[in-house]
Amino acid sequence: MFDLLQYGFMQRALIAGIIIGILCPLIGIFVVLRRMSLIGDSLAHVALSGVAAGLLAGVYPLSTALLFSVSAALAIEKLRKSYEDFAELAIAIILSLGISIAVVLISFAKSLNVDLMSYLFGSIITVSKTDVYMVIGLGLVIVIFVKLFYKELLFITFDEEAAKIAGIPIKTINFLFIVLVAMTITVSMRIVGILLVSSMMVMPVATSLQIARSFKQAIFLSVIFAEISVVLGIFISYYLEIASGGTIVLFSVLMLILTIVLKNLILKIKLKKNLNRT
Amino acid sequence: METIISIKNLFFGYRDKMILEDINLDIYEGDYIGIVGPNGSGKSTLIKLMLNILKPVEGEIKLFGQDINRFNEWDKIGYVAQKSNLFNKRFPATVEEVVAMNLYPKVGLFRAIKRSHLELVHNALKIVNMEKYKDRLIGDLSGGQQQRVFIARALVNFPKVIFLDEPTVGIDIKSQEEFYKLLDKLNKEMKITIVMVTHDIGVISDRIKKIVCMGNGKLIIHDENSKMPFEKTIQKIYGDSAKILFHEH
Numbered sequence: 001m002f003d004l005l006q007y008g009f010m011q012r013a014l015i016a017g018i019i020i021g022i023l024c025p026l027i028g029i030f031v032v033l034r035r036m037s038l039i040g041d042s043l044a045h046v047a048l049s050g051v052a053a054g055l056l057a058g059v060y061p062l063s064t065a066l067l068f069s070v071s072a073a074l075a076i077e078k079l080r081k082s083y084e085d086f087a088e089l090a091i092a093i094i095l096s097l098g099i100s101i102a103v104v105l106i107s108f109a110k111s112l113n114v115d116l117m118s119y120l121f122g123s124i125i126t127v128s129k130t131d132v133y134m135v136i137g138l139g140l141v142i143v144i145f146v147k148l149f150y151k152e153l154l155f156i157t158f159d160e161e162a163a164k165i166a167g168i169p170i171k172t173i174n175f176l177f178i179v180l181v182a183m184t185i186t187v188s189m190r191i192v193g194i195l196l197v198s199s200m201m202v203m204p205v206a207t208s209l210q211i212a213r214s215f216k217q218a219i220f221l222s223v224i225f226a227e228i229s230v231v232l233g234i235f236i237s238y239y240l241e242i243a244s245g246g247t248i249v250l251f252s253v254l255m256l257i258l259t260i261v262l263k264n265l266i267l268k269i270k271l272k273k274n275l276n277r278t
Numbered sequence: 279m280e281t282i283i284s285i286k287n288l289f290f291g292y293r294d295k296m297i298l299e300d301i302n303l304d305i306y307e308g309d310y311i312g313i314v315g316p317n318g319s320g321k322s323t324l325i326k327l328m329l330n331i332l333k334p335v336e337g338e339i340k341l342f343g344q345d346i347n348r349f350n351e352w353d354k355i356g357y358v359a360q361k362s363n364l365f366n367k368r369f370p371a372t373v374e375e376v377v378a379m380n381l382y383p384k385v386g387l388f389r390a391i392k393r394s395h396l397e398l399v400h401n402a403l404k405i406v407n408m409e410k411y412k413d414r415l416i417g418d419l420s421g422g423q424q425q426r427v428f429i430a431r432a433l434v435n436f437p438k439v440i441f442l443d444e445p446t447v448g449i450d451i452k453s454q455e456e457f458y459k460l461l462d463k464l465n466k467e468m469k470i471t472i473v474m475v476t477h478d479i480g481v482i483s484d485r486i487k488k489i490v491c492m493g494n495g496k497l498i499i500h501d502e503n504s505k506m507p508f509e510k511t512i513q514k515i516y517g518d519s520a521k522i523l524f525h526e527h
Contacts, residue, residue, distance in 0.1 A: 033369060148388045155379040158369060161359055162431075165329050167352040167383040209370055213415060218370040 004238065012132045013124035013191065013234055013244070019139040020188045020200070021230040025208070025222030026146050027184045028201030030177065032209075033157045039076065039178075040198025042091045043185045046072035046098030048194045050186075051119045052105035061119070062134055062186055069182035072098060077178045122193030122245025124234055135187045142180050149173055154215055191234075193245030200226065203252035210259045225255050280307040281343065282439050282471050283328055288337030290320070290327060297323055299495040301337070305473060307438070310465045312482040313475045315492030321475040322360060324492070325441050328473070329357060342438075353384060356432025358425070360443035360475075367417040374412040377402055377431045384435065402430040405468075406460060422453025429460065439471040440464065446478060454478075458485060 004010045031039055050068030054061035072094050079090030106116060118126045146153065152173050155163040164170050185197050192200045204226035205218070212218035233248030240247070281304055288301040297320040305311060313321045326332040328339060330346050339346040342354065377399045378391055385391055403409040406426040416424060425445055432440050442461075446454045458481065464470045476482055482489065488501040 033366065035366075151379075151382040151385065151391070152387070154371070154375070155382055158371060158376065158379065159359070159365065161331060162357060162379070164331065165352060165355065165357050166380050167350070209368060212370040213413075214372045215370050215375055 004235070009125050009127065010234075010238065012127045012129065014231070016127050016132050016135045016187075017124075017191050017230040017234050017244075017248075018227065019135050020191055021227040022223055023139055023142050023184045024188055024192075024197075024200040025204040025226045026219065027142065027181055028205045029208075029219055029222055030153050030157050031181060031201055032205045036088075036091070037198065037202050038088060038091045038095070039073075039181060040185060040201045042076065042095035042098065043069045043072055043182050044189060044194045044197045045095050045102060047182075047186055047189060047197075048116075048119065049098050049102035049105055051189075051194075052102050052109065052116060055115055056105060056109050060130065061115075062131065062190070065189070066138075066183065066186040068098075069186055070179050073178040073182035074175070077174060119189060120194050121243035122189070122191050122196065122248070124191065124237060124244045127190055131190050135190070138183045138187045142184060145176065145180055149176070153177065191230075191244055192248055193243065196245040196249045199249045199252070203249060203256060204229070207252070207256040207259050210256075210263055225252065229255060281305070282307055282309070282341070283473075284338075284340040284343075285328070286338045288327065288339065289335045290323060290332065290337075291335055296335075296495055298327075298497075301497050303490065303497060303499070305439075305471065307471055308465070308469055309488055310461075310472045310486050311474065311488045311490060312486040313473065313490045313492060314477070314479050314482070319492040320495065321492055322443050324497075325443050325473070325475055329355070329441060353380075353435040354438045356380075356429075356435065356437035356440040356470075358428045358432050358440065358442045358445050360445075360447065365416075369417060371416055372413055373403065373408065373416055373419070373427050374399055376416050376427055377434055380431050380434045398434055399430075402434040403427075405433055405464075406430045420453070421449045422457065425449055425453070425457060426460070429464075433464070433470075437470065439473065442472070442474040442476075444475050444477065446476070454481075 005014070028040075031037060047065040047069040050065035051061040053059075053068065054064030057064070076090045076094050079093060083089045152163070152168050155166070155168055156170055156173060160170060184201070188197045188200055204222040207225045208218045208221035212221055229248050229251035232251050234244055236242075236251075237244040237247040283303070283305040285301055285303040288298055289296065290298040297318075301324070313324065315321050323332060327334055328341070328346075330339075330349070341349045342351065374396070378395065381391070381395050381398060385395060400409060400412065403412055406429050408423060408426050408430060411419060411423065411427075416427060419427065428445075429440075446457060449457065461472055461474070462485065465472050474482075474486075488499065491498045491500060
């Protein structure tokens with residue numbers, strides 16, 4: 001297995017994958033707990049139109065994807081205010097816009113379909129050095145932001161109204177946060193693929209929520225679960241010559257199922273023990 | 279006695295419908311005020327206006343003598359929202375993490391919670407008798423215990439006034455009684471001003487001396503100096519058939 005690490009593409013895929021394994025759950029935990037899980041899907045579809053636009057214009061596709069998804073993120077935040085009671089409607093509106101632009105652009109450029117496929121499903125072979133630099137750069141920005149604003153993000157996620165009354169600058173933090181969600185999606189789609197990038201934000205968090213006993217523990221466990229599925233997924237996808245995104249997410253689903261089964265089993269055993277005592 | 283809140287000629291409406299018209303109200307240090315009224319009478323709206331969550335169409339609100347838009351001493355104010363008991367029950371936060379949240383603005387941006395801050399958290403939990411639950415997940419507690427934790431969160435900054443918006447909804451009767459005893463203690467022993475929206479007219483008419491009755495956009499204050507009996511005031515707001523059922527919790 002370690003022979004594989006001699007290959008440049010494998011080193012690049014692993015570096016990018018491991019960083020994504022930190023970023024996705026780190027941002028994902030706030031997204032999930034704010035009940036905005038669909039936002040990842042929505043922004044990923046907009047990012048797809050950005051990739052298509054980049055490929056058409058001959059520009060580095062991740063930069064146009066970043067531009068498109070950050071703009072979409074800001075539009076979602078604006079719409080969320082207009083539809084306060086239907087926050088998910090804002091996400092659905094942007095999703096429709098993103099996918100329709102992507103479909104139109106893709107139909108303009110039929111010859112680009114091969115490149116687009118690697119963005120749609122994720123690919124470890126096509127990760128370039130520029131991609132790795134972008135993942136490292138944006139990854140650092142995201143980790144530093146979460147470290148600096150951890151308390152404020154936690155408060156806003158738990159109770160936005162109380163956070164506002166307590167004097168937390170929620171508008172600024174919400175604005176920066178949604179930009180970071182767009183950045184996370186852009187850097188993650190190279191490995192995980194546009195179609196599954198939101199799963200990468202949601203699945204490890206869903207697994208950790210089954211067993212976490214504090215917020216810090218939930219973040220830590222989410223990252224562990226994400227890393228296991230990323231590393232296993234990258235190696236298995238290479239050996240079986242299948243898309244990395246699907247393999248990684250399948251591992252994270254498997255971990256969720258295993259965690260639920262084990263948790264229920266332990267609870268049953270505990271219950272039986274307690275019954276025997278009485 | 280310091281005036282904590284002063285509302286003058288306040289008007290508020292949603293879209294084209296006026297909910298509050300020409301409201302005037304003064305709340306003084308040490309007051310224990312109950313706000314009652316039928317659904318849609320604007321009780322929660324009034325609290326949200328006093329907390330600057332909503333902006334009035336017209337009128338003036340002063341907090342501690344300062345215009346609300348320039349007011350920045352929010353640590354003097356504690357708030358327990360109506361939806362406190364509607365939070366995500368699977369949220370993976372411990373009681374300690376939840377109570378510490380109100381300290382975050384004091385801790386400051388980019389800084390971490392220190393031991394001295396945790397001592398404040400433990401002290402607040404002690405007041406509401408929830409110290410031994412500090413490491414438990416908030417979602418694992420009963421409705422009454424959760425409400426105590428939210429009171430502790432409001433208390434952690436040593437506020438001068440606490441606003442509560444229907445705090446006993448969804449809480450069993452025994453816990454409600456303990457809850458009201460806790461509020462008595464905060465008001466009488468710790469001298470904290472309390473402003474509470476409630477539907478529980480029977481209980482508060484026994485305990486609270488100053489009751490703000492709201493209906494049809496108007497506000498009537500019933501206190502010890504009022505000539506009109508409380509039941510008559512309630513009938514003015516709720517209709518002639520309204521009766522107060524006094525019951526001990």
